[in-house]
Amino acid sequence: xxxxxxxxxxxxxxxxxxxxxxxxxxxxxxxxxxxxxxxxxxxxxxxxxxxxxxxxxxxxxxxxxxxxxxxxxxxxxxxxxxxxxxxxxxxxxxxxxxxxxxxxxxxxxxxxxxxxxxxxxxxxxxxxxxxxxxxxxxxxxxxxxxxxxxxxxxxxxxxxxxxxxxxxxxxxxxxxxxxxxxxxxxxxxxxxxxxxxxxxxxxxxxxxxxxxxxxxxxxxxxxxxxxxxxxxxxxxxxxxxxxxxxxxxxxxxxxxxxxxxxxxxxxxxxxxxxxxxxxxxxxxxxxxxxxxxxxxxxxxxxxxxxxxxxxxxxxxxxxxxxxxxxxxxxxxxxxxxxxxxxxxxxxxxxxxxxxxx
Amino acid sequence: xxxxxxxxxxxxxxxxxxxxxxxxxxxxxxxxxxxxxxxxxxxxxxxxxxxxxxxxxxxxxxxxxxxxxxxxxxxxxxxxxxxxxxxxxxxxxxxxxxxxxxxxxxxxxxxxxxxxxxxxxxxxxxxxxxxxxxxxxxxxxxxxxxxxxxxxxxxxxxxxxxxxxxxxxxxxxxxxxxxxxxxxxxxxxxxxxxxxxxxxxxxxxxxxxxxxxxxxxxxxxxxxxxxxxxxxxxxxxxxxxxxxxxxxxxxxxxxxxxxxxxxxxxxxxxxxxxxxxxxxxxxxxxxxxxxxxxxxxxxxxxxxxxxxxxxxxxxxxxxxxxxxxxxxxxxxxxxxxxxxxxxxxxxxxxxxxxxxx
DNA sequence: TTGTAGGCGTTATCAG
DNA sequence: CTGATAACGCCTACAA
Numbered sequence: 001x002x003x004x005x006x007x008x009x010x011x012x013x014x015x016x017x018x019x020x021x022x023x024x025x026x027x028x029x030x031x032x033x034x035x036x037x038x039x040x041x042x043x044x045x046x047x048x049x050x051x052x053x054x055x056x057x058x059x060x061x062x063x064x065x066x067x068x069x070x071x072x073x074x075x076x077x078x079x080x081x082x083x084x085x086x087x088x089x090x091x092x093x094x095x096x097x098x099x100x101x102x103x104x105x106x107x108x109x110x111x112x113x114x115x116x117x118x119x120x121x122x123x124x125x126x127x128x129x130x131x132x133x134x135x136x137x138x139x140x141x142x143x144x145x146x147x148x149x150x151x152x153x154x155x156x157x158x159x160x161x162x163x164x165x166x167x168x169x170x171x172x173x174x175x176x177x178x179x180x181x182x183x184x185x186x187x188x189x190x191x192x193x194x195x196x197x198x199x200x201x202x203x204x205x206x207x208x209x210x211x212x213x214x215x216x217x218x219x220x221x222x223x224x225x226x227x228x229x230x231x232x233x234x235x236x237x238x239x240x241x242x243x244x245x246x247x248x249x250x251x252x253x254x255x256x257x258x259x260x261x262x263x264x265x266x267x268x269x270x271x272x273x274x275x276x277x278x279x280x281x282x283x284x285x286x287x288x289x290x291x292x293x294x295x296x297x298x299x300x301x302x303x304x305x306x307x308x309x310x311x312x313x314x315x316x317x318x319x320x321x322x323x324x325x326x327x328x329x330x331x332x333x334x335x336x337x338x339x340x341x342x343x344x345x346x347x348x349x350x351x352x353x354x355x356x357x
Numbered sequence: 358x359x360x361x362x363x364x365x366x367x368x369x370x371x372x373x374x375x376x377x378x379x380x381x382x383x384x385x386x387x388x389x390x391x392x393x394x395x396x397x398x399x400x401x402x403x404x405x406x407x408x409x410x411x412x413x414x415x416x417x418x419x420x421x422x423x424x425x426x427x428x429x430x431x432x433x434x435x436x437x438x439x440x441x442x443x444x445x446x447x448x449x450x451x452x453x454x455x456x457x458x459x460x461x462x463x464x465x466x467x468x469x470x471x472x473x474x475x476x477x478x479x480x481x482x483x484x485x486x487x488x489x490x491x492x493x494x495x496x497x498x499x500x501x502x503x504x505x506x507x508x509x510x511x512x513x514x515x516x517x518x519x520x521x522x523x524x525x526x527x528x529x530x531x532x533x534x535x536x537x538x539x540x541x542x543x544x545x546x547x548x549x550x551x552x553x554x555x556x557x558x559x560x561x562x563x564x565x566x567x568x569x570x571x572x573x574x575x576x577x578x579x580x581x582x583x584x585x586x587x588x589x590x591x592x593x594x595x596x597x598x599x600x601x602x603x604x605x606x607x608x609x610x611x612x613x614x615x616x617x618x619x620x621x622x623x624x625x626x627x628x629x630x631x632x633x634x635x636x637x638x639x640x641x642x643x644x645x646x647x648x649x650x651x652x653x654x655x656x657x658x659x660x661x662x663x664x665x666x667x668x669x670x671x672x673x674x675x676x677x678x679x680x681x682x683x684x685x686x687x688x689x690x691x692x693x694x695x696x697x698x699x700x701x702x703x704x705x706x707x708x709x710x711x712x713x714x
Numbered sequence: 715t716t717g718t719a720g721g722c723g724t725t726a727t728c729a730g
Numbered sequence: 731c732t733g734a735t736a737a738c739g740c741c742t743a744c745a746a
Contacts, residue, residue: 058723
């Protein structure tokens with residue numbers, strides 16, 4: 001009861017200085033508690049004098065709440081995830097939570113270790129963009145132990161928790177229809193690893209649009225690969241070197257599209273004229289590269305914000321079944337598939353407009 | 358001593374299951390402790406059976422160590438800081454630490470609140486890229502209370518703690534000399550807020566190079582502004598609209614340079630021919646914009662890694678005075694200041710080659 | 715080599 | 731409205 005000799009200053013020291021009990025000080029610290037104004041003031045003063053600092057680790061031990069959240073993504077250096085992180089962090093910070101940043105580098109084992117650490121640190125919840133080859137049980141474990149998980153951008157099969165993502169299939173279909181409307185018949189779909197949900201969904205949309213137009217699906221045009229620039233280059237060279245080369249490519253995301261764009265140029269293709277490329281995400285680079293990239297604009301920051309809000313709702317006791325939240329997105333036409341020549345010029349219509357679904 | 362009824366499973370439960378004391382279990386958990394192999398095995402088994410999970414909050418309460426670190430930067434959406442964060446997180450994760458991500462948005466007050474929260478959560482150390490208008494005392498407080506701080510990319514006057522950064526002055530001087538060698542005499546220095554160390558240092562290098570060449574310093578050519586694309590555009594328009602417009606601009610960083618580049622094009626200037634632009638950072642966009650941006654390549658990821666290593670050293674007890682670590686960087690010539698026309702084409706030399714310092 | 719007995723700073727329960 | 735007091739789960743002398 002009279003520990004003011006040692007290290008940090010705690011409730012006991014404040015209590016001593018204010019001439020009250022630690023319980024009173026604790027109460028005085030919370031907003032809506034029945035403590036007389038005068039004691040409250042005395043406590044406030046004592047806190048200033050002693051230089052007291054609230055100790056959340058101790059509080060957590062007692063209450064089980066840490067006011068921390070894990071943000072486990074695959075690659076913070078990807079501008080898409082950086083924006084997502086910014087959105088999530090902002091919301092969480094506003095509500096008094098701190099955010100642990102973890103990079104899985106898309107490695108399942110690493111992610112498993114990190115989920116573990118998150119548990120040891122007692123996070124209240126987790127925002128997860130699952131890595132390739134995610135082991136279901138590693139994340140189910142959290143959920144079973146009362147740690148809500150919200151999946152962002154991607155999701156793993158068989159896991160019952162909230163998801164926040166764009167409507168990948170519809171968007172890919174829209175992009176594909178756009179290419180078809182421009183006259184393309186041989187359209188490649190480049191990259192992404194086979195297992196990941198975002199690729200599966202985008203591929204499904206692509207396939208659907210193809211089928212609608214009566215175009216046969218050719219597996220040679222849909223090679224898979226890691227979501228990197230380099231892989232985008234390689235895959236483009238691969239399909240262009242095939243027996244019947246495509247005239248257009250829809251890419252798993254912008255990073256790959258940018259790689260593909262570079263490779264196309266190196267092959268002597270004039271992107272936007274000889275060859276069309278469409279990406280996903282609309283990262284900053286997409287608007288400024290040459291030619292600027294037609295891409296599906298996804299507001300990563302608002303995905304981050306929304307995911308954080310859903311997580312907070314769960315933390316505040318919202319129950320209900322797992323929800324799936326779709327963040328609106330849309331195709332933005334730029335130079336890389338030539339469509340810019342049609343839309344900006346009124347009355348130049350030499351093409352079917354390609355109805356939006 | 359026999360709490361296995363309640364919530365989470367703790368050492369006591371494991372001890373019960375293994376038929377030993379909690380102390381023994383605790384000891385068995387640490388590597389180099391004198392515990393018989395047999396008990397160790399029994400404990401291992403009991404841990405599996407019980408589904409025990411280490412509780413770091415409890416450990417922290419006892420030991421004072423949390424194995425967490427704060428990474429407090431101005432803007433995670435800036436690719437430079439995203440790369441820095443990736444580097445830091447990787448090193449920290451390897452060594453068993455978790456990283457809190459905080460975005461100050463370059464707002465001093467926000468940063469102050471966040472430093473506070475960091476203390477409440479009991480972080481072991483902080484990686485800080487100080488916001489504009491940082492109040493010295495808010496960060497000094499941490500240091501005084503035994504929480505080591507390492508400053509990254511920028512630093513605040515009067516704070517005695519490690520700094521990891523590029524040699525801004527030398528690099529800015531090199532870039533400026535390059536422009537001078539290309540024949541430019543009216544060179545602007547665009548943006549950055551006046552108080553921030555990175556700007557002060559870069560401006561000093563710019564001024565020094567000017568002086569060396571006998572070029573008078575003109576304050577009209579060095580307007581300040583927030584470090585954003587938009588501000589880059591505005592400032593370029595501003596100086597170009599001045600009485601004696603510049604023929605070249607060195608920009609506070611790439612984001613601003615990109616904005617300036619766009620504005621220059623909108624003004625009908627052919628960047629790389631009529632007008633030269635140089636940036637700082639070498640973010641991915643710099644290589645791919647049109648024309649590609651000549652810029653100072655700074656390896657943000659290795660700044661992040663190095664800063665994390667310095668922090669870890671402090672956490673492990675390294676004392677010594679505050680250190681300043683310079684991360685090597687260099688000018689990379691691309692299209693935005695015309696120099697590319699000379700170097701790649703052998704024997705095309707219609708210009709002075711522009712000696713590197 | 716293992717067990718006992720606090721105590722870290724906070725909150726919650728229960729009296730007064 | 732306020733005060734004792736007992737946990738929360740872990741670590742660490744010190745004792746056995």
